[in-house]
Amino acid sequence: MSHYSNLTSIITGGASGIGLATAQLLHQRGARVAIVDVKTDKGAEALASLGNSDNRAIFLPANLALPEEADRVVAETVAAFGRLNAVVNSAGIQRYGNAEQTSLELWNEVMEVNLTSAFLISRAAIPHLRQHGGGSIVHVGSVQSHVSQRGAMAYVTSKHALLGLTRSMAVDYSAERIRVNCVCPGTVDTPMFRWTMSLDPNPNSVLESCKAMHPIGRIAQPAEIAEVIAFLLSDAASFVTGTAIDVDGGVLALVGGAPTTN
Numbered sequence: 088m089s090h091y092s093n094l095t096s097i098i099t100g101g102a103s104g105i106g107l108a109t110a111q112l113l114h115q116r117g118a119r120v121a122i123v124d125v126k127t128d129k130g131a132e133a134l135a136s137l138g139n140s141d142n143r144a145i146f147l148p149a150n151l152a153l154p155e156e157a158d159r160v161v162a163e164t165v166a167a168f169g170r171l172n173a174v175v176n177s178a179g180i181q182r183y184g185n186a187e188q189t190s191l192e193l194w195n196e197v198m199e200v201n202l203t204s205a206f207l208i209s210r211a212a213i214p215h216l217r218q219h220g221g222g223s224i225v226h227v228g229s230v231q232s233h234v235s236q237r238g239a240m241a242y243v244t245s246k247h248a249l250l251g252l253t254r255s256m257a258v259d260y261s262a263e264r265i266r267v268n269c270v271c272p273g274t275v276d277t278p279m280f281r282w283t284m285s286l287d288p289n290p291n292s293v294l295e296s297c298k299a300m301h302p303i304g305r306i307a308q309p310a311e312i313a314e315v316i317a318f319l320l321s322d323a324a325s326f327v328t329g330t331a332i333d334v335d336g337g338v339l340a341l342v343g344g345a346p347t348t349n
């Protein structure tokens with residue numbers, strides 16, 4: 088088995104999209120994986136997709152918008168595997184609206200799932216990472232941790248805040264060999280993106296414009312994000328902490344204004 092066999096991980100949002108691809112990759116490389124998700128059917132399917140003949144994976148249903156759930160799922164992961172040294176916070180929701188269109192209820196919903204759950208899961212996990220002699224936490228941000236789509240204020244704010252969470256936790260826990268990083272994907276072909284497409288009267292135009300927006304000429308597959316998350320969790324990233332890695336097909340490198348040459 089690869090060096091991933093020393094990883095015992097918890098993956099929030101692990102039933103779908105980027106979280107699922109990460110669970111599959113880590114499990115395939117020998118890690119123990121706890122999938123945490125609010126969607127029970129999808130969670131069961133995700134678990135089944137791993138094969139899991141040697142019981143290196145579990146599914147823990149949880150609504151991470153509820154603050155008390157973080158302690159429970161971390162405790163259940165440790166109860167199942169005896170330890171924890173890797174955390175991926177991929178649970179997230181997309182909601183739309185500018186400042187005037189954003190109710191306090193919607194704002195709170197987005198913050199609870201996208202930001203507060205990452206804090207609470209990390210806080211519950213840290214004592215176990217410490218006990219293990221260190222570990223790695225990856226928050227799933229977005230290119231919208233750096234820049235803003237129109238009309239997505241709560242989402243954009245939550246994703247920007249994950250950078251603060253990343254840097255602050257990295258600074259506070261590096262001496263204990265706990266690394267904290269953020270992965271910032273461009274557009275990824277997941278159920279979340281397909282839902283966004285479906286809000287448009289012409290879904291295919293959303294897909295085409297997203298492809299064109301990325302200099303690489305297409306959107307990402309979830310597995311391409313999972314590879315970078317897996318790197319950050321591994322000992323290969325032993326000197327990487329407090330940073331954000333953009334996995335964005337070049338979208339943040341692009342500025343308009345010149346004629347198209349290819």
Ligand SMILES: NC(=O)c1ccc[n+]([C@@H]2O[C@H](COP(=O)([O-])OP(=O)(O)OC[C@H]3O[C@@H](n4cnc5c(N)ncnc54)[C@H](O)[C@@H]3O)[C@@H](O)[C@H]2O)c1
Binds near residue numbers: 180
């Ligand atoms: N798809 C993209 O283009 C894209 C781009 C940049 C960043 N992201 C981020 O990547 C992460 C994963 O997104 P995805 O595209 O894989 O989406 P997805 O919808 O496929 O997966 C997200 C998962 O989070 C789970 N989840 C949502 N609310 C939850 C809650 N309250 N408790 C527990 N689980 C909950 C969902 O059930 C789902 O399984 C998100 O944080 C998202 O913001 C996605």
